[in-house]
Amino acid sequence: MTIAGSDCGGGAGIQTDLKTFAAFKVHGTSVVTCVTAQNPRSVWAVQPVSAKVVEKQFEALHDGFRPNAVKSGMLFAPSIVHKVIKGLTQAKPDWYVLDPVMVATSGGRLLKDSCIQLIQEKLIPLADLITPNLAEAEVLLNAAIRTPSQAKRAVKKLVDLYERPFLLKGGHLPAKGKVVDYLYDGKTMVLLESEYIPGKDTHGTGCTYAAAITAQLALGQSLVPAVTLAKSFITKTINHAYKTGEYEALNIWKAAHA
Numbered sequence: 001m002t003i004a005g006s007d008c009g010g011g012a013g014i015q016t017d018l019k020t021f022a023a024f025k026v027h028g029t030s031v032v033t034c035v036t037a038q039n040p041r042s043v044w045a046v047q048p049v050s051a052k053v054v055e056k057q058f059e060a061l062h063d064g065f066r067p068n069a070v071k072s073g074m075l076f077a078p079s080i081v082h083k084v085i086k087g088l089t090q091a092k093p094d095w096y097v098l099d100p101v102m103v104a105t106s107g108g109r110l111l112k113d114s115c116i117q118l119i120q121e122k123l124i125p126l127a128d129l130i131t132p133n134l135a136e137a138e139v140l141l142n143a144a145i146r147t148p149s150q151a152k153r154a155v156k157k158l159v160d161l162y163e164r165p166f167l168l169k170g171g172h173l174p175a176k177g178k179v180v181d182y183l184y185d186g187k188t189m190v191l192l193e194s195e196y197i198p199g200k201d202t203h204g205t206g207c208t209y210a211a212a213i214t215a216q217l218a219l220g221q222s223l224v225p226a227v228t229l230a231k232s233f234i235t236k237t238i239n240h241a242y243k244t245g246e247y248e249a250l251n252i253w254k255a256a257h258a
Contacts, residue, residue, distance in 0.1 A: 001093070002059065002211065003084055004101075005034035008241055011249055012038075012204030013074060020211035023256035026218050029065050033059040033086065034076050038094075040203035040247045051079040058087030069095040069218035071210050072123075076111055081118050086128055095217040098127035099210040100136045124162050129223065131167045131210050132158075148175050152169035153190075155182040167213075171205065183227050190224055194235040202241050202248050209234040 002017035010016070021028035033054060037044040061067075070093040070101050075081050088096060098121060102111040116139060124130060134145050137154055141161070144153050148170070155168040165185040173179075174196040183190040212233045216226035236255035241248045 001031065001065075001067040001070040001091075002027045002073070002076070002214075003033060003070065003087075004207065005036050006032055007036055007038055007204070009039040009203070009247070011040055011202075011247070012207045016204045016208045016250070016252070017071065017073070017211040019252050020208050021158070021215050023252050024212070024215040024219065029067065031061070031084075031190065033080050033084075034074055034108050036074075040201070048077050048080060051077075051083050052081040054080055054210065055087070058083065058090065062087075062090060063107050067091055067093045067218075069093055069097070069214045071097040071099060071214040073099045073207050073210065074101045074111070075115060075119070078112070078114050078118055081115055081123060085126065089161045095128050095214070096126055097210050097214045097217070097242065098123060099206055100130060100132050100140070101206070102110065102136050102139060102251040124164055127164055128217075129165050129167060129227075130158070130162070131206070131211065133169045133206055134172050137168055145173070148180060149172060151180075152182055155189075156182045158183045159184050159186045162239060169206065169209065181227075183224065185223070188224075190227070192228060192231040197235075198237050200238050200241055200248060202238055202250050204250060205234060205238065208237060208250055208252065217244070231240065 005013045007015050018028040033049055035047045056087035107130035138145055145151050151170055155166050158166045168182040170180045177196050179194050179196050181192040213226050216229050233255050234258050237250035237252055240251035240254045242251050
């Protein structure tokens with residue numbers, strides 16, 4: 001199951017989550033939280049789905065669609081977050097991956113400030129993995145992250161603070177031709193390295209990465225192998241990105257079969 005917003009450009013949100021699930025031969029269900037008017041360049045408008053309809057989507061899926069694994073992305077408003085907390089508590093998935101989507105790649109706000117404390121206090125405790133990028137981690141910690149050593153310390157602080165496993169994505173902090181993501185569960189630190197791929201202007205990498213992890217968990221992988229396989233997958237989607245219209249898109253299909 002994906003709980004996220006709709007991206008009419010097809011590169012992020014519900015659209016890329018369902019494509020990624022399908023690429024791994026996992027049946028995807030969805031709870032749509034918002035309809036956005038956006039392309040990779042900008043977010044033009046956001047219309048949240050009513051809290052009642054969010055609740056009804058959970059109820060419909062609860063009737064015969066118990067999820068093995070769930071990921072959430074864009075939640076936007078406190079009323080929606082409350083319904084997601086209720087829905088997850090009732091669904092009792094084996095795994096819940098929380099991607100704390102706050103700002104689009106283009107800079108558009110995708111989360112109201114009033115949601116942040118609610119997510120910190122009520123939603124993060126339900127998660128089996130939280131997958132912030134550097135900017136989102138800075139918000140969760142109220143501290144700057146500017147170097148790889150700061151990133152490594154930051155993921156430890158996140159786990160100490162929230163007592164849940166974190167995957168801190170380092171895509172915006174390349175060093176020596178490498179991109180490093182930091183997976184930490186409070187005991188073991190796993191560094192996931194990949195080659196930095198210059199000249200790519202892709203959209204939706206965070207959504208797709210989290211969806212790939214969720215698909216692997218649904219297929220029975222444990223956390224470290226699921227994240228490791230998803231890291232390889234997302235790197236391939238970027239490396240094989242293709243031109244569509246005026247933009248570049250992640251090549252989910254090629255990555256799944258490469």
